[in-house]
Amino acid sequence: MNPLTREVMPMSFRLRPPWREGKPSIKTSMTVQFSCLFIGCFLIVGLLVYQGVVKVIQEIATDYILVTIKQENEKVDKIIAKAESSASTVLSNNEMQNMLNQVYSGQVLKLPDRDLISHLIYNAVNQEPYVIAAQVYSPRFGYYGFNNSYLQQSDIRQLTLQHPEKLAHIDDRMIWIEVKTGVGDNVYPFIFGIRTIPNFITDTPLGYFMVVLDKKQIENDLIHIDIGQGGSMFIVNEDGLAIVSSDEAMEMETKRYLADNFKDRNDVSGHFIHSVNGVHSLVTYNKLHRTNWTSVVILPVSSLTKGMDYVNYLLILTGCATILLVFITARLLSARITKPISNIQRNMKRVEQGNLQVNLPVTHTLEINDLSQSFNHMVGKLNILINQVYEGELRRREAELKALQANIHPHFLYNTLDSLYWMLIIRGQEEVAKVVVSLSHLFRYSIGGKGQTVPLRSELEHIRNYLQIQQIRFEDLEVECIWDETIGNVTILKLLLQPLVENAIYHGLEKKSGNRKLTIATKAIDQGLVLITIRDNGAGIRPEQLALIRSMMRMADHFQILEERLGMGIENVHRRIKLFYGEAYGMDISSEPGEGTEITIRIPLHGRMESSEAK
Known part of the structure; x- marks a missing residue:
């Protein structure tokens, strides 16, 4: 065949629809991507709304609990305040002061005077339902007053031995301590208050005034407070120990938690989310004014969100409807967008089959119109490019043939230099012969080998040969x-x-x-x-x-x-x-x-x- 004769070859490229290779079509990809985008946005918004509702519910519950705690604190503060006020009233009574000073000075009180002291104490505090005992005490005259509790005089003496650090700083302000009496199942808890009896004649106190509050009644009040399902309310002292509790079967983990988090706590009020006994709980607290005690409410968070079932159902139902609507909308939208692309794909298939007369029509979409014009321009260039490639291949083959004909085999040059070297040796020109050897090595290194990298020693040896030639020119070169x-x-x-x-x-x-x-x-x-x-x-x-x-x-x-x-x-x-x-x-x-x-x-x-x- 004549080498200048053009051979028309079939098109070597094939445009295969992507779904034939297991890949999704543009329509499917757009449908999936649009759906994922809208569904993702809906899920994010739904999650934010859900978290916002939960947060609002927690804030409402916290405010309600805090108000409840303050109300209960006010009630406990009133009980303590009335007890302290009653104590101040009875101790400031002139008859009480005179009789106690007589005893303090060594006189013996008559039985009517003793009954009068007990009567004065009883009349002062009997109006308080939470007070079950009130007495004055001094080592000089013993105990006067009334006692409707199970707390005995021996228990009071034992109490003074158990709390020496608190009783050492007793003054005219009452100190409150939790005490228990009894053995085994017959243990009776009380709240015990004690203060000094002021002496209006001298500065030396006349003795102590003691009040006992019924802890059971205060706990019953806590039990009847509505703080939410599963919630418990406690009154803890400055050491974090529960004095009063609405939970009769309080677990050891709860006691440990209160001791760890409310011992010597200084802030007056607050709330936080903690894990108590392995339960995610809302903890709210507020300090009492009359004592250094703190009221604490522990409420499981799950009880706050119990009413969220309807909201969850509504969100799920709305989500399913939204997903279906988004999928249908995305399908219709992607079909409309990809219709011109499918038309271009069909015409490209015709070009693949060898029809180079295809011409795409102009559309109203800017991007598709640009793509159609580019495709028409490409088809118009294909015939020109085929001719250029064919003619370029002919020129390349002719150039290779000429290069092969003009190429001088390197061995001819090496043999010539070798012959020149031996001629110089025979004639005794050894210095010039060394230069010829170095030149031969230079040619071998420069022409020989196909790789672009060499060992460092080979490169340095090449430089040595080069410098030997230069030293012929520069005799003083060191x-x-x-x-x-x-x-x-x-x-x-x-x-x-x-x-x-x-x-x-x-x-x-x-x-x-x-x-x-x-x-x-x-x-x-x-x-x-x-x-x-x-x-x-x-x-x-x-x-x-x-x-x-x-x-x-x-x-x-x-x-x-x-x-x-x-x-x-x-x-x-x-x-x-x-x-x-x-x-x-x-x-x-x-x-x-x-x-x-x-x-x-x-x-x-x-x-x-x-x-x-x-x-």
Whole structure:
């Protein structure tokens, strides 16, 4: 077949509908994405609404509980205040003061006087239903008053021994303590109040006044308070111990929780959410005014949200209806959007079958219209591109044929240099023969091999051959090689160092007369880097020019300026390092006018070649 004859080939590309490969169509993808978007928004809004309702319910419950606590605190404060007021009234009575001072001075009271003291005490506190005992006491005259409790005189003496730190600071203000008496199942709890009896004649107290409150009645009041299902109310002292509780079967974990969280608590009122006995609970508290006690209510959060079942049902029902509506809307919307795309897809199928006369009509949608015009333009270019590709392939084949015909086999050059070497040896020109050998090695290294990387020792050996040739021209050129043999197998780009050595000679040492020195050093450092230094003692670079070079080395668009000052080598080497190793590696240049120039190359210490490859 004539090579210039065009062979019309069938179209090599195929446009397959994505669903044939197990992928969803655009319509399906849009339906799913729209549905997920709307459903996600609905779920987020629904969750926020639900959390807001729960928060509002908790705030309402907290306010209600706090009001209830304050009301109960006011009631307890009134009981204590009345008891303290009654005590003050009876102790300030003139007859009571006279009779107690008589006893205090050593006189013996007659039986009517004793009955009068008890009568005065009884009349003062008998109107209080919570007070079941009230007595005056002194080691000089014993006990006077009335006692309707199970608390005996021995219990009171034992109480004074159990609370010495509290009784040591008793004054005319009453101190309240929880006490118990009895054994086993017959244990009776009381709230015991005690204060000193003031002496209106002298400053020495006449004794103590004691009041006993019925703890059971106060607990019954707490039990009948409506604080929510599963809730409990406690009155705790400054040590966090429950004095009064609406929960008769209070668990040990609850006692421990109260002791841990309300011991020496200073804030007057507050609330928080805690886990009590493994139950997520709302804890609300408020301090009493007359004592250092705190009323605490523990209410499970689940009881607050118990009425949310209807709200949850309504949210679920609304959500299902919304999901169905969103799915139908998204399906219809996606079908309308994808209809023009389906039309384009059908016409592309015709192009796939070889019909290049397809022309899409103009639509009213801007994006689809642009896509149709682009498609028509593409189809119009296909015939032109097919011709261009065919003609380009013919030209490429002709160029390859010409290159093969013009190619000189490298072995012809190597054999010629080898013959020249032996002719020079026979004629005794050994110095020139060495130059020929070095030149032969240069050609072999430059032309031979297909890879772009070589071992570091091979690159350094190539530089040695190059410098041997240069030393014929510059007889006073001193070359110092400080090479670390342990990194000889490190991979380096081929012909990376020769351009820099050439720059050092032609731009530095060539301008210097006598005492020319070139140092090439390699070493590895701890940061995982290999440093290759090329240093000359040539003319150097002026400071302002050096600053310009350093700034331009960081700007890839200005290599032509560097080229004018340092030659083609600097452009080639810097670009190759950045492209091959990355932006973290490259070159550093330092120079002093009249002292010389030093270039340091930084490459990574990795990619060691196997010994066979190094050879």
